[in-house]
Structures are given as structure tokens and as C-alpha cells.
Amino acid sequence: MFNQVTIIGFGLIGSSIARAMIEKKLTNTIVCVDKDQEVCTHVLALGIADDATTDASLGVEGSDLVILCCPVGAMEFVGSRIAGHLQKGAIVTDVGSVKGRVIEMLQPRLPSHAHLVPAHPISGAENTGPDAGFAELFINRWCIVTPLPHTELQALEKVTKLWEAMGSMVEIMESDHHDLVLGLTSHLPHLIAYSVVGTATDLEDDIKSEVIKFSAGGFRDFTRLAASDPTLWRDVFLNNKPAVLEVLQRFTEDLTALQKAIRKGDGEYLYRQFTETRDIRSAIVDAGQAEYLTPLDE
Amino acid sequence: MFNQVTIIGFGLIGSSIARAMIEKKLTNTIVCVDKDQEVCTHVLALGIADDATTDASLGVEGSDLVILCCPVGAMEFVGSRIAGHLQKGAIVTDVGSVKGRVIEMLQPRLPSHAHLVPAHPISGAENTGPDAGFAELFINRWCIVTPLPHTELQALEKVTKLWEAMGSMVEIMESDHHDLVLGLTSHLPHLIAYSVVGTATDLEDDIKSEVIKFSAGGFRDFTRLAASDPTLWRDVFLNNKPAVLEVLQRFTEDLTALQKAIRKGDGEYLYRQFTETRDIRSAIVDAGQAEYLTPLDE
Structure with missing residues (x-):
């Protein structure tokens, strides 16, 4: 070739x-x-x-x-x-x-x-x-x-x-479209994973060791993303700034709404949101893109 | 028995x-x-x-x-x-x-x-x-x-x-300690995953189908958590309110700091944060708690 x-x-x-x-x-x-x-x-x-x-x-x-x-x-x-x-x-x-x-x-x-x-x-x-x-x-x-x-x-x-x-x-x-789609499917998840794991690094040592021990509850999935190459990801965020800031803004609005529902004890809102997200997972499974079907710990 | x-x-x-x-x-x-x-x-x-x-x-x-x-x-x-x-x-x-x-x-x-x-x-x-x-x-x-x-x-x-x-x-x-540790290792990751996937459900249909198609970049990991039982998780958030709101507050502060660094173009800060998070992953691998070593897509 x-x-x-x-x-x-x-x-x-x-x-x-x-x-x-x-x-x-x-x-x-x-x-x-x-x-x-x-x-x-x-x-x-x-x-x-x-x-x-x-x-x-x-x-x-x-x-x-x-x-x-x-x-x-x-x-x-x-x-x-x-x-x-x-x-x-x-x-x-x-x-x-x-x-x-x-x-x-x-x-x-x-x-x-x-x-x-x-x-x-x-x-x-x-x-x-x-x-x-x-x-x-x-x-x-x-x-x-x-x-x-x-x-x-x-x-x-x-x-x-x-x-x-x-x-x-x-x-x-088109390149602009790529940067927006990947901003949501890849750059935002990595930024959030880095942030969640970063929150854990600030904890006192005794709690930190327990977080590691009981990481199977979901945190572990984030640590895998947050172990990605720091140079690569620094460059991604510095060079896809507008798209990343836009999807981050949308995410923050949605998270704030969930936070408010928890504070108010609005179980109906939480249940509705948690149900809608299942459809996306089904679509990914149907599209043959769901690879990790190993047991998920809760 | x-x-x-x-x-x-x-x-x-x-x-x-x-x-x-x-x-x-x-x-x-x-x-x-x-x-x-x-x-x-x-x-x-x-x-x-x-x-x-x-x-x-x-x-x-x-x-x-x-x-x-x-x-x-x-x-x-x-x-x-x-x-x-x-x-x-x-x-x-x-x-x-x-x-x-x-x-x-x-x-x-x-x-x-x-x-x-x-x-x-x-x-x-x-x-x-x-x-x-x-x-x-x-x-x-x-x-x-x-x-x-x-x-x-x-x-x-x-x-x-x-x-x-x-x-x-x-x-x-102790039960209080359990609720704080699991608030971070399990409840916060699920809440964030529900939120990220929720952000995607609000997208226009054409972008949504691409998000599903290219979900391998990290988003897919979140959809797995966000496909968890809605009743179970509604009840978790309603019944572990103080611990969840506390770890959520810490997370939001850390995410805002990363957002600011992206906006300012502060590559040094991003690199430092992304390096520290690797240590936690290593500790989880060393503790034998890292299960999903299948290829991770970036």
C-alpha cells in the first residue's frame, strides 16, 4: 500500500x-x-x-x-x-x-x-x-x-x-462536528473522572485507603479513565476549549438539578431522570458498542 | 448454619x-x-x-x-x-x-x-x-x-x-462512616454518571445517535452505571442526603478549578492534577481491586 x-x-x-x-x-x-x-x-x-x-x-x-x-x-x-x-x-x-x-x-x-x-x-x-x-x-x-x-x-x-x-x-x-461529539463522549467523561479521583486524593489518609479498598462501587471505573496519559489529556483540554466548556456547562446544569432534587427530597424527579438514562444504555448495547458486560458493582 | x-x-x-x-x-x-x-x-x-x-x-x-x-x-x-x-x-x-x-x-x-x-x-x-x-x-x-x-x-x-x-x-x-465512604466510592459516581448520560438524552436526535456510535471514548463507562436500577438509586440519594451533598460539594469545587484552568489555558495545573490521580489507580491495581483491565478507549 x-x-x-x-x-x-x-x-x-x-x-x-x-x-x-x-x-x-x-x-x-x-x-x-x-x-x-x-x-x-x-x-x-x-x-x-x-x-x-x-x-x-x-x-x-x-x-x-x-x-x-x-x-x-x-x-x-x-x-x-x-x-x-x-x-x-x-x-x-x-x-x-x-x-x-x-x-x-x-x-x-x-x-x-x-x-x-x-x-x-x-x-x-x-x-x-x-x-x-x-x-x-x-x-x-x-x-x-x-x-x-x-x-x-x-x-x-x-x-x-x-x-x-x-x-x-x-x-x-467535519472537524468541528468531531470536536463537539468527542467533547461529550470522551473529553467530558475524562475531565469528570479526573475530577472525582482528584477529590479522593485530597482526603485524609485513613479515608483514602478505604476509598481504594471499596472502590468497586463505581469509583473504580473512574480511576481507569483518570489513569490516562496526563500530557495527552492536558493537550486535549487546552486545544478543544470551546467545545469542552460548552458540554461542561450543560453537564453542570443537569447535575445542579439533580442536587436540588436530592436536597428537596424530590424522589419523582430522580426516578424519572434515572429511568430515561437507561434508554441510552440500551441503544449502545443494541449498537454493539457495549463492551464491558462484566459484573458491575453497586 | x-x-x-x-x-x-x-x-x-x-x-x-x-x-x-x-x-x-x-x-x-x-x-x-x-x-x-x-x-x-x-x-x-x-x-x-x-x-x-x-x-x-x-x-x-x-x-x-x-x-x-x-x-x-x-x-x-x-x-x-x-x-x-x-x-x-x-x-x-x-x-x-x-x-x-x-x-x-x-x-x-x-x-x-x-x-x-x-x-x-x-x-x-x-x-x-x-x-x-x-x-x-x-x-x-x-x-x-x-x-x-x-x-x-x-x-x-x-x-x-x-x-x-x-x-x-x-x-x-460504623454506619456513619460507611455512608460517607460509600457516598464517595459509589453514590457520587452513580449520580455523576446519571447526570452525564442525562445531558446526552437532551441532545438533538442526530447528535445523540453519534454519541451512541462513538461512545467508546469514555461515555460508555458512564452509561453502564447510569443503567442501574432507578428505584434503588432514588432511595439511596433520598436516604444518604447529608453525605452525598457533602461529597458532591467537594467534587464541584474540584471540577470548577479544572474548568477555570481550561478557560485560562493553565496547562501546568492540568498536568499536575492528571498526574496525581494516577497514584490512586496504581493503589487500586496493587490492592487487587482493579477488575476491568480490558482495553480502554480514549
């Missing part, structure tokens, strides 16, 4: 892409770019790249596809570094959780002969780093691709086919 | 207790009490009770153990119904998610010859009703027992041994 692919950032996602592309024979050569020399050395030892460098401009030379797997906050810097070194007609794509700001950061920097096709695989795992990656990470997962109005159809098709070849289902969407 | 046990409320927990007691041969006879005649008939057909009635006062006669598995809001009514019919020296226990209010509701109603030993198994599953129960539900789960100052040691020991026989680890705690 490709002759030479450069993957910039060999964390969980970058190293999983490398593994999947090798397994599916989607490229002749993989070049690893990572700012950390140790990661470069380790990636070569793992045999998941043919060449490795800490220098992004050097790393993209001669590649027909460049995949940016660095944190969203590093996109601007990396874009500037690689711009003058891209092969004519090279496709540049990314895996950032935010799309509008990434386009704003990359588009003005890239040469006009290169094709920018932003993408966001909705997949991840609890652990990070090149050792945590695995080739099956994207199987049966959605990958949202957000082409620009002037993106060439051929480049869009190549990126779409790449994700499908790695097992994903691809959805085409 | 017991001669005759009456279980009042044959939902997930009640029917699981019946199954576990039969499997472990912990009683000669099980009497089912459920307000729903259909449930009574079905329970007998399932073979998980020897006798069944909708009349609680009739159902407790001759039993040396009575387990209240009804919603917290029904405890007062049930307590009044059974009080005059309890066998001398009978042990009365429950499985309510709130302990202080349940004691307030039951203690003044029960005769002085009966022994009240409140308990709360930290376990549950996504589905409800007598068919959803299974004997293994309590294995390796905590059960918190909150005896009163005057509870007889012998009665406490019998309830402790019962839960241990069903596979649980038992922790003794």
Missing part, C-alpha cells in the same frame, strides 16, 4: 500502528521518529521499525506517508520541522483526539504539494509507551477521518483504506 | 443470596417474600425457594434469619409488617446501600428479642430481577457489616460467617 511510512511518536498508538502495518504488510519500510533516543533504540530492538531517529526532518525524507502520533500540543512544532523535508505528494495524517486545532496548527505550515488528511482512531488502552502497543488495537474500532474541503480524494481514500486494513470502521466527518 | 431463612425482595441480590445459600447448603429452608405475586410464582418455578408469599408478616414466621433485600425506601414499611411476627431471637439483616437511615427505620420497629445486624455487600451486576442472580456474585467481594453498639456478638458472628460462606470478605464499620 505504501513504500515508506514515517511514524512520529512511538507511544501506544504509534507502536500499535507500526505493529499492525507490519502484520498486514502495508508498507515496505517503517521509519520511527521519537524525541526520546531511548525509545528509538528500543523500537529498533523490538523490530517494529527499520530505521529510527530523533530528528523529525530527517525521518520524513523519502516517505510517501507520515503519521503524527505525538501529543496534540507538539503538532505545531513537528509540523514546522517536517514541512521543508516532505517528499512531493506525501500524505500527512495524524491520530490526535482534537481535530480543529490540529488542522489550524498543521495546514499553514505544510507545503502545498503535501496532502493533509486528519484522522482520529477511537481506541486506546490503559498502558502507554512502545511496549504497550499491539497490532489488534484498532480492530472493530471507529476511526473518524476529517478531510479539509480541498483534500484530494485520492489521498483521503488511501488513509481510509489504511485504517480499514488495520481493522477499523471509518467515518468521515 | 440456619434452619429457615426468609429473603424479602427477590431481585438480583436476593435471588443471588438464595442461590448461594442453596449451593453452599447454609439453610434447610428458604422462604421467598416479594410484593409481586408473579415473582413469587417464578421463584418457586426456578427452584430457588421452598415457599413463597407476598405477605411479609406471614413469610417471616418460624425463620431464624430474615434478610431484607428490598429497596431502602421500603425498609420502614417492611420493618413494621414483620415486627410482630418474628420468632424469638431471630436475626434481621439487610443489604441496603445506605446504613444510617436503614438503622433509623428498622431499629425502633423491631422487638427487643430480635437482633438487627445491618450489612451491605459491595456487589452487583448490570441486570436486575430474579433471573439475573447467580450464586457466585459475592465471591471475592467486600461485604461491610455495621453492627449497632448493643448488637450481640453471637448474632454479628452468624451474619459475618454467612457472608464469608458465600465467598465475601467482611469488614466491620
Whole structure:
């Protein structure tokens, strides 16, 4: 499918892409770019790249596809570094959780002969780093691709086919719409999880140890989200500010209404709200998106 | 261990207790009490009770153990119904998610010859009703027992041994302390999950369908909690009001601080907060309480 692919950032996602592309024979050569020399050395030892460098401009030379797997906050810097070194007609794509700001950061920097096709695989795992990656990470997962109005159809098709070849289902969407939908389905839940777990970190030590011991009641689910990569999520919130603040505002209004109902002892309101939310869960189960059907503790 | 046990409320927990007691041969006879005649008939057909009635006062006669598995809001009514019919020296226990209010509701109603030993198994599953129960539900789960100052040691020991026989680890705690710890580890997470999913139910239909489609980003975890039994949770919030409002206040303060940091673009604050929360997750993993290690989507 490709002759030479450069993957910039060999964390969980970058190293999983490398593994999947090798397994599916989607490229002749993989070049690893990572700012950390140790990661470069380790990636070569793992045999998941043919060449490795800490220098992004050097790393993209001669590649027909460049995949940016660095944190969203590093996109601007990396874009500037690689711009003058891209092969004519090279496709540049990314895996950032935010799309509008990434386009704003990359588009003005890239040469006009290169094709920018932003993408966001909705997949991840609890652990990070090149050792945590695995080739099956994207199987049966959605990958949202957000082409620009002037993106060439051929480049869009190549990126779409790449994700499908790695097992994903691809959805085409406008970047602003992506940022609003993901603001609700992903960014808000993570922010809230970080906040709930943060509340627990402020507790006195004896209560904190009990919170850990009896975490099975629901809190445990939040700690999993709140153990996600801090750099990644800092960058998401800094770069999807308007959408996150909007969904946060809606959430706060709804929570305040529940709080008032508890204070007033309004059981009818609580019962009605708690019943409506069941329909959404049923819809997710029906859509085949409910994965975790292991016992839930109350 | 017991001669005759009456279980009042044959939902997930009640029917699981019946199954576990039969499997472990912990009683000669099980009497089912459920307000729903259909449930009574079905329970007998399932073979998980020897006798069944909708009349609680009739159902407790001759039993040396009575387990209240009804919603917290029904405890007062049930307590009044059974009080005059309890066998001398009978042990009365429950499985309510709130302990202080349940004691307030039951203690003044029960005769002085009966022994009240409140308990709360930290376990549950996504589905409800007598068919959803299974004997293994309590294995390796905590059960918190909150005896009163005057509870007889012998009665406490019998309830402790019962839960241990069903596979649980038992922790003794004061009821107020239980309500605060569970307010944070269970009641707050459920309230927030109901609220987040409630926010999604208010969306326009086209966005709502996308939220369902791309729910894997974190939202899905919340929908599982928000699909819990509405009656059970309404009663929890109405009956653990002070503790829930207190932890909710702490949470709101922490969330507001994160919101402010996003608005101001304070990446350092966000990074610091998101790093501290990782320690709690590690502690839960170390404590062997992290069950869901399936891939987490971001």
C-alpha cells in the first residue's frame, strides 16, 4: 500500500500502528521518529521499525506517508520541522483526539504539494509507551477521518483504506462536528473522572485507603479513565476549549438539578431522570458498542 | 448454619443470596417474600425457594434469619409488617446501600428479642430481577457489616460467617462512616454518571445517535452505571442526603478549578492534577481491586 511510512511518536498508538502495518504488510519500510533516543533504540530492538531517529526532518525524507502520533500540543512544532523535508505528494495524517486545532496548527505550515488528511482512531488502552502497543488495537474500532474541503480524494481514500486494513470502521466527518461529539463522549467523561479521583486524593489518609479498598462501587471505573496519559489529556483540554466548556456547562446544569432534587427530597424527579438514562444504555448495547458486560458493582 | 431463612425482595441480590445459600447448603429452608405475586410464582418455578408469599408478616414466621433485600425506601414499611411476627431471637439483616437511615427505620420497629445486624455487600451486576442472580456474585467481594453498639456478638458472628460462606470478605464499620465512604466510592459516581448520560438524552436526535456510535471514548463507562436500577438509586440519594451533598460539594469545587484552568489555558495545573490521580489507580491495581483491565478507549 505504501513504500515508506514515517511514524512520529512511538507511544501506544504509534507502536500499535507500526505493529499492525507490519502484520498486514502495508508498507515496505517503517521509519520511527521519537524525541526520546531511548525509545528509538528500543523500537529498533523490538523490530517494529527499520530505521529510527530523533530528528523529525530527517525521518520524513523519502516517505510517501507520515503519521503524527505525538501529543496534540507538539503538532505545531513537528509540523514546522517536517514541512521543508516532505517528499512531493506525501500524505500527512495524524491520530490526535482534537481535530480543529490540529488542522489550524498543521495546514499553514505544510507545503502545498503535501496532502493533509486528519484522522482520529477511537481506541486506546490503559498502558502507554512502545511496549504497550499491539497490532489488534484498532480492530472493530471507529476511526473518524476529517478531510479539509480541498483534500484530494485520492489521498483521503488511501488513509481510509489504511485504517480499514488495520481493522477499523471509518467515518468521515467535519472537524468541528468531531470536536463537539468527542467533547461529550470522551473529553467530558475524562475531565469528570479526573475530577472525582482528584477529590479522593485530597482526603485524609485513613479515608483514602478505604476509598481504594471499596472502590468497586463505581469509583473504580473512574480511576481507569483518570489513569490516562496526563500530557495527552492536558493537550486535549487546552486545544478543544470551546467545545469542552460548552458540554461542561450543560453537564453542570443537569447535575445542579439533580442536587436540588436530592436536597428537596424530590424522589419523582430522580426516578424519572434515572429511568430515561437507561434508554441510552440500551441503544449502545443494541449498537454493539457495549463492551464491558462484566459484573458491575453497586 | 440456619434452619429457615426468609429473603424479602427477590431481585438480583436476593435471588443471588438464595442461590448461594442453596449451593453452599447454609439453610434447610428458604422462604421467598416479594410484593409481586408473579415473582413469587417464578421463584418457586426456578427452584430457588421452598415457599413463597407476598405477605411479609406471614413469610417471616418460624425463620431464624430474615434478610431484607428490598429497596431502602421500603425498609420502614417492611420493618413494621414483620415486627410482630418474628420468632424469638431471630436475626434481621439487610443489604441496603445506605446504613444510617436503614438503622433509623428498622431499629425502633423491631422487638427487643430480635437482633438487627445491618450489612451491605459491595456487589452487583448490570441486570436486575430474579433471573439475573447467580450464586457466585459475592465471591471475592467486600461485604461491610455495621453492627449497632448493643448488637450481640453471637448474632454479628452468624451474619459475618454467612457472608464469608458465600465467598465475601467482611469488614466491620460504623454506619456513619460507611455512608460517607460509600457516598464517595459509589453514590457520587452513580449520580455523576446519571447526570452525564442525562445531558446526552437532551441532545438533538442526530447528535445523540453519534454519541451512541462513538461512545467508546469514555461515555460508555458512564452509561453502564447510569443503567442501574432507578428505584434503588432514588432511595439511596433520598436516604444518604447529608453525605452525598457533602461529597458532591467537594467534587464541584474540584471540577470548577479544572474548568477555570481550561478557560485560562493553565496547562501546568492540568498536568499536575492528571498526574496525581494516577497514584490512586496504581493503589487500586496493587490492592487487587482493579477488575476491568480490558482495553480502554480514549
